[in-house]
Amino acid sequence: MSGDNAEDKVNHASNSKGISLPMTRVKLIMKSSPDVSSINQEALLITTKATELFVQYLALSSFNNGAGKDNKTLLYSDLANTVEGTETFQFLTDILPKKIFARDYLKLIEENPIEEADN
């Protein structure tokens, strides 16, 4: 396994049984969505698989994009920067905001009264 490159490892993990994430948990999350009555088994399978693909994609994009590349560490800031800079990840801006020191933020709102910008 140590000789494999990253892509092989990803394929290995995905192909051995197909799915690592527990479908029961994914189903729980799905059912918490309003207006959803029932979910067929295939839909649950694909959503679970898609979530795995998403995790891989977010992690790798952030790592390649990030300052942590030289340190060989993936940092929160890499994720926040990637989310801000990638249209596909815009839906994550609320939960992966860029971080700013409180004092800088207070200074900012002092100088510029808060107005909501339309995206």
Place this chain on the structure above:
Amino acid sequence: MAERPEDLNLPNAVITRIIKEALPDGVNVSKEARRAISQAASVFVLYATSCANNFAMKAKRKTLNATDVMSAMEEMEFERFLQPLRESLEAYKKGQKGKKEASEQKRKDAKEKKNDVEENDKSREEEEEEEERMEEDQDADNEVEEEEVEN
């Protein structure tokens, strides 16, 4: 329906493993980054479900199906996922078909054996037959499981 917040999270160990397998060897992931990715994954599920549900509702269906989820991926601009998802779906369907055929065959075998037994002397012979059948079922089960693992 009350859900505690932690129930809507995905298991950390699995998330961590998926992240590590996606990144090059030797790369570390900060705890904060891990937690953030896990939360992002939960949000992804919600967003995908909501999107897929819109497609189902448009088609006047109450049950979310695979096509709805595929359409949602396209809508969310995750076309890159479509091909691997199709492959997973195919593999799943094949596995299901194999299982169905195997259990139909089992039922057939069991029925035939039952007929044989009724023709012979009951009592102890019947017990022995049942034991054999159970063992064979076990083997059949194992066979089916092995096939799935290879897939």
